[in-house]
Amino acid sequence: MCIHPGLSTNFYFDTKLTHVTLSGRERFRVIADETGLALMPTRALAAGERVPLTVSFQDGAAPASVTFNLVVHPSEAARQVELTHRPRTLASYREGEQQAREEARRCLEEKARLEEGCGGKRGLLGLLAQEWLGEDGIPSKNLNLSVTSRPGNTLTSMEAHSYRSDTTRLEDGRVVVRLAVRLRLKNHGSTPWMPGGAVLVGPKGEEWKALGVWMQEPLAPGEKRDVGVEVEVPEDAARGTFTLKLWSEEAGGGGEFFDGVTFP
Numbered sequence: 001m002c003i004h005p006g007l008s009t010n011f012y013f014d015t016k017l018t019h020v021t022l023s024g025r026e027r028f029r030v031i032a033d034e035t036g037l038a039l040m041p042t043r044a045l046a047a048g049e050r051v052p053l054t055v056s057f058q059d060g061a062a063p064a065s066v067t068f069n070l071v072v073h074p075s076e077a078a079r080q081v082e083l084t085h086r087p088r089t090l091a092s093y094r095e096g097e098q099q100a101r102e103e104a105r106r107c108l109e110e111k112a113r114l115e116e117g118c119g120g121k122r123g124l125l126g127l128l129a130q131e132w133l134g135e136d137g138i139p140s141k142n143l144n145l146s147v148t149s150r151p152g153n154t155l156t157s158m159e160a161h162s163y164r165s166d167t168t169r170l171e172d173g174r175v176v177v178r179l180a181v182r183l184r185l186k187n188h189g190s191t192p193w194m195p196g197g198a199v200l201v202g203p204k205g206e207e208w209k210a211l212g213v214w215m216q217e218p219l220a221p222g223e224k225r226d227v228g229v230e231v232e233v234p235e236d237a238a239r240g241t242f243t244l245k246l247w248s249e250e251a252g253g254g255g256e257f258f259d260g261v262t263f264p
Helices: 091-116 122-130
Strands: 009-013 017-022 028-032 037-041 048-058 063-071 080-083 138-141 155-171 173-185 196-201 207-209 212-214 224-234 242-248 256-261
Touching: 017 028, 017 037, 037 048, 091 242, 155 256, 196 212, 196 224, 207 224, 224 242
Parallel strands: 009 080
Antiparallel strands: 009 037, 017 048, 028 037, 048 063, 138 155, 155 173, 173 224, 196 207, 196 242, 212 224, 242 256
């Protein structure tokens, strides 16, 4: 569950609590009563840090407690969490076990489908097998003149290109496309930088989380290095001008912003 310094996350329960255990509680502002809990992390928490939160219940029903894994995110936070605690019957446990087995079966089938679709091929052959390589190849666009680095960034974009790959896949009846951005970045900071994640922010503020972020090795101070980001979006959402947000796997803070991203 994502939390962010300065943003409050509120927990609501339908039964009374007996105990709340929060690791590093001194780094949070906490307000708790019998059936609710509000917590706000302070700036002492770094992006990517994980904090366990365990709450125990009075009613004696199983499970007797629940543990949340709180993850400090550079920009996002769950604002409201509601938990219903009902006693579980033997049939309920069996149903949960069956659901887990069914989910595992679906994952194995999906893995087999992808492997069969690619035929074990990588590189361009893999793109052909997945039907991501059209008759005209993968369209690209030079963004050197349009992408700008925001004031306050530690990183500056020296070169930029975007790419688009059509797919035959549908989600909720909408055709899905794959988009990629490659930036050549220069590190103006005093410490090495390595990407920990990215989102692509659309013209209306919608966010598309990256499928993957790639950089061969950490970007040393004063050096230049390429970073690549790939996302999947509905075809009709791939139009307009986007902002790419990157954040480091080590440092906290608000991340690095690059405006003016468009796609072929």
